């Protein structure tokens with residue numbers, strides 16, 4: 114059974130069909146990329162899946178159960194994680210403390226208990242940090258970290274909820290190409306090791322083609338393609354929507370840039 118199934122999902126804003134009868138599924142331990150040019154409906158899709166936006170119609174199923182219309186917290190409780198940027202106010206806390214906070218939240222403990230929490234979950238936080246290659250930075254304040262390292266900590270924070278499905282909306286935005294590849298390679302490793310499913314959006318075609326197990330393409334709210342990198346590369350409709358957008362994409366047999 115699919116971890117996530119989206120069935121004829123629709124959302125309009127005024128006259129704009131932001132998401133128009135979109136259906137797709139994410140399998141267990143699958144690394145699925147959702148791509149499309151600007152305004153294609155990717156964020157709207159994400160926001161419906163994570164409960165921030167109610168769909169106009171259609172269904173969202175998690176492990177076969179209908180979760181359409183549940184709140185973001187209820188959906189998070191069912192094992193759907195997402196990466197959040199570490200809030201500026203948490204920048205003065207250490208890397209380990211940020212992960213400990215997420216562990217406390219996962220355990221359902223309230224913020225008032227934070228004071229003695231310095232000792233709670235430290236070991237577990239260090240384990241999660243080791244999984245993202247950040248154990249050595251555990252006691253550094255987050256605001257001192259390089260951008261790519263902050264992204265790794267954000268990933269450790271998302272893992273604290275032990276997600277079955279992780280939603281990552283442009284996880285590599287603002288990163289240099291080398292860093293991007295490293296972060297996505299790490300996520301892919303976690304997909305395999307933890308048997309976690311990931312749905313991500315990404316503007317870099319190089320990253321998508323190199324790492325995604327499968328790619329789905331939205332254009333003007335409609336799903337126009339679903340397949341592996343080779344199939345998506347040679348899909349004429351996909352080439353058409355990307356042509357002229359400035360994104361790197363192979364067209365009619367030309368070498369990829």
Ligand SMILES: Nc1ncnc2c1ncn2[C@@H]1O[C@H](COP(=O)(O)OP(=O)(O)OP(=O)(O)O)[C@@H](O)[C@H]1O
Pocket residue numbers: 126129130131149150151152153154155156157158
């Ligand atoms: N809250 C909103 N109110 C009105 N229109 C909206 C709203 N959110 C999205 N839209 C419109 O819906 C369409 C899809 O937007 P969406 O942000 O989902 O696309 P996207 O693929 O995520 O784009 P980008 O890659 O630029 O982030 C666009 O035409 C956008 O202007």
